[in-house]
Amino acid sequence: MKFLVFLGTVRDSTPPRPARLGARVAKACLACLGGRYGEHEVELVDALDYPLETVFKPQFAYAKGRAPAALDELAEKIASADGYIMVSPEYNHSMSPALANLLNHFGSSLFSYKPSVIVTYSAGQWGGMRAAVGMRTFLSELGCLPVSAMIHVPKAQDVFREDGTAQAGEDQESWFDYFGRAFTQLVWWGEAAKAHRAEVDPHTRVRDFRKDPSQRNAP
Incomplete structure (x- = not known):
């Protein structure tokens, strides 16, 4: 199977220090x-590689053929x-605006009919867990339903080095055991969903909203 790791931060400056703390967590994943x-x-998908316009256009x-090439490739x-x-x-108890x-x-x-894993981090003690609560709703609306296990990394600068390896005094295998609970659920659900998609195309069962917002309306 193929999985994408989305790194949802574009802040590449100091303060705060260290910059791009999320890159350490993504590399550890x-x-x-x-x-x-x-x-x-x-494969890693780094939001910093997609300098999107201020004016939103999906x-x-x-x-057809007019979207920026980078968006078509990522699609x-x-x-x-x-x-x-x-x-x-976590920004103001919410997910990263860059990721959203x-x-x-x-x-x-x-994204629909595929699983996802929520990974949050912070420089402080909470590990971004308040952002994770909102991410469940957001990702569910995208259709990539989050698995039950989540990953939170508090004080990430003290846990992982820039290359994603554990800092001195941290047990990398214990962290990977912790990560593994969520990743094993991802793999299990991914295998099940892939097998069923091969038998039944879900997009033929449930109509996609592709043309007009009114497709979401009740009768």
Whole structure:
């Protein structure tokens, strides 16, 4: 299977220090997935690589062939993936605006009927868990239903180095065991969903909202 790890931060400056704390967490996720679930393909999607316009226009709203190439390429990756790992800091008790902005450029039909894992982090003691609560609703609306286990990394600067390995005094295998509960659920649900999609195309059972907001209206 193929999984995408979305790194939902674009802040690449100091203060705060260290900058791009989420990159450490994302690299740790990649290392865990590669080491323990190496039979699957995993790719990082960094929001910093997608400098999106201030004025919002989703990928599907462009005429065919007119969307920015980077958005079309990412749309293909999202559609071909079997699950997602969403890595986010916490802003005002909510998920990263950069992550929400990037994901909102794509229709839910690309994400639907696939599982996701919520990973949050912070420089403080809570590990972004308040943002994770809101992410459940957000990701459910996208259709990539979050698995029950979540990952929270408090004081991430003291847990992981820049390359994603554990800091001195931290037990990397114990952290990966903790990560593994969520990732194992992701793999299980991903396998089940992929097998069923091969038998029954869900988009033929439940109509996608592709043309007009009124498609969501009650009779």
